[in-house]
Amino acid sequence: MSPTTTTVKRERRKEARPGELLDAALSIFVAKGFAATRVEEVAARAGVSKGTLFLYFPSKEELFKAVVRENIAGRFPEWNDELTQFEGDSFSLLAYVMHAWWQRIGMTEASGITKLVMSEAGQFPEIAGFYQQEVIEPSHALLKRILQRGIDRGELRPLNMEYAVYSLIAPMIFLLTWKHAMAPCCPPSQTIDPLGFIDTQVDLLFNGMRAQPAADAPSSPSST
Amino acid sequence: MSPTTTTVKRERRKEARPGELLDAALSIFVAKGFAATRVEEVAARAGVSKGTLFLYFPSKEELFKAVVRENIAGRFPEWNDELTQFEGDSFSLLAYVMHAWWQRIGMTEASGITKLVMSEAGQFPEIAGFYQQEVIEPSHALLKRILQRGIDRGELRPLNMEYAVYSLIAPMIFLLTWKHAMAPCCPPSQTIDPLGFIDTQVDLLFNGMRAQPAADAPSSPSST
């Protein structure tokens, strides 16, 4: 029925396959988005056939979820630990966290995942829901712990927790969006230096969040 | 008065076609994104046939560009004028601008356009380039004028213009992203109140940007 005309080299590497596929998938998902990624291309980049991919992941969607788990969702425990062990003032901690995020996510391919989810959530609600649960909520929890620690230590003034978290997240989301969407079309003059931008943001934000040393110093017009 | 005034709406006047198509396209592009929008659906909503759409716009991509021109790119002159006439301090101006943006873009269907471009720029570089030229650059120019005005008036300290602009834009981009991507999957507890968030941001940012009347914290007017 199906005469295999070309002799194919078949390597048996069961252990290695999932990882290779995940790597390939990460790259291609990030480059093309979820809908535009063809599973065949992922398989090809991993050096296997289309069928092989489905041996390890039952669907494109599950493949994507696995990529998310591998690259982001699975790393929160480690980050939580790191956080718990941090010693130092809140300003340093915030700066540290945001730098670390940039180093580990923002500047890596993994950043494309978040961008992708933000882009295609509307078309793939299940993915959006998954990301919400496995990434967004843990992130928020982690940031809230940081803020609460600052408040408890008297370094941050009492804050509307939700807004504060979003204030921290917003520049990151922006950075990702910009990097993946507009940067490739940007004239060099408008290129953003991410670390510089992050520092600026941390500065601005911390300025607005920190506990005021003197009670009568209305440092923000609206706070009066 | 004269019967000629009501010749209108014979069957559906030809001159109106492009506008109707543009309106339909806006709604559907925003709701579904560029790739997921079917031209047939746009045509149907405009009450014409698929073939007719291609009579006015040579391709889906050109249709989209026309939508962008119609809804965003064409409105900068008006906004520039408004700005020029504004009287008041920089804090008020910034707050005004950001509220105005929310009223006119952020909370309207037009916001979806920006979200869409950010989402699909990677797949459609020509759209990204087009948007960069026709929307991003004018926006930046406008914001820079505002900041420059503040510096000139001594209300803002000298700033890294690029960072500052991005600091203003970031929360807006974030708001759009969140609204269109995650909000539909968010538990109510995490819902963002846009105006509250904007106020918070303006506050934080202005705090960090404004010129310090005195070297240190107490900025009370009486000390001047």
Next chain:
Amino acid sequence: MSPTTTTVKRERRKEARPGELLDAALSIFVAKGFAATRVEEVAARAGVSKGTLFLYFPSKEELFKAVVRENIAGRFPEWNDELTQFEGDSFSLLAYVMHAWWQRIGMTEASGITKLVMSEAGQFPEIAGFYQQEVIEPSHALLKRILQRGIDRGELRPLNMEYAVYSLIAPMIFLLTWKHAMAPCCPPSQTIDPLGFIDTQVDLLFNGMRAQPAADAPSSPSST
């Protein structure tokens, strides 16, 4: 994007298409069964492209349902009318009905449909359910009317209606099964002459069903 290399002849025959597709589908479904039929082959036989088929029928399954409606289900009203107008005794009516069935269904391509449904019902429960509703139930109703008429006229003895209906159906189902499954492999000596077989069945069945003029076996008028 998609340069049409070959110039294709495009005929616009909206009115004719569904019928042509239905005819093509009937032939191929009957020849290959539901699962083994490829929509592309149906389209090709109808002289159109694959896409065109989906213009008229939203799925392979709906195509099949349309075939059933066109060739069987849609014809019950006509048959019911015919029945109502029949004048004559029950034996003649039964014989007539079974001959008519053979002429209009059994010996035509349409017979393959019933065979197909019996064969693949297990794999396609929705098709089975559809057939049950649109064909089986009307058939049963029609046959019950015939039997009831016979009872009312005193020509048939009171019967277990269900068994009686199945007794009428069984030889038809058998005939179909045999024709489509075994006949092609049968030695000529075992070939069934359908009309002869049907007559035999009608005879046997009527014999068992008819009202007995006398209570027991010797039914000779003289003995009364």
Next chain:
Amino acid sequence: MSPTTTTVKRERRKEARPGELLDAALSIFVAKGFAATRVEEVAARAGVSKGTLFLYFPSKEELFKAVVRENIAGRFPEWNDELTQFEGDSFSLLAYVMHAWWQRIGMTEASGITKLVMSEAGQFPEIAGFYQQEVIEPSHALLKRILQRGIDRGELRPLNMEYAVYSLIAPMIFLLTWKHAMAPCCPPSQTIDPLGFIDTQVDLLFNGMRAQPAADAPSSPSST
């Protein structure tokens, strides 16, 4: 007694493999049909790997043929003997044979084989031919012997042997078809009680077949 008797089931003796595969295949073919059966599932049920199955059977089709050979062909001698020894009138014999068929084939898994062959013969003519020779012909021979016995004993009137045989087979084929195809979709009201149906058939058929006690009793209109 001696330890050698229990060498059995070392790991799972090689000679038993084909039989285990055949058993597994029977169940699954019957449950799902030929096309819908996955060889992997057969292998899994037999407790071996997919590759092993192909070691014993070169293709799915050959596996199926082996199943047919294994399960139906070998039992006719036994049934013939039983027949020969039967003492009693033809009505009892017919009733006995048909009940026995139901007990031994109709209500067991083996019935699925016949149904399956009827269903897929069209796609696999070789299977159909094989079945014709190994099952159909012996069955017919057996039934003809029964009928001949009845004629010889003066209990049955002279019959067209072929038609009469098919009259006996038809309800059985129908029963199988219905059981495997439509019963799962049937409303309970239409459920067939197989034994009741068989009794009804035997009754009807015998009524039509038996020798007439009185020569002048036209028990069937057409027989005059």
Next chain:
DNA sequence: CATGAATGAGCCTTCATTCAT
């Protein structure tokens, strides 16, 4: 002999674009 990882042809369905009417 057994295994099970790997293959790849095959199939249904979608949709931007074309073009005969």
Next chain:
DNA sequence: GATGAATGAAGGCTCATTCAT
């Protein structure tokens, strides 16, 4: 100008079969 019927390439997923280990 309009129309909308027609096209055909593309893509996710299945599964019988192969073959390196």
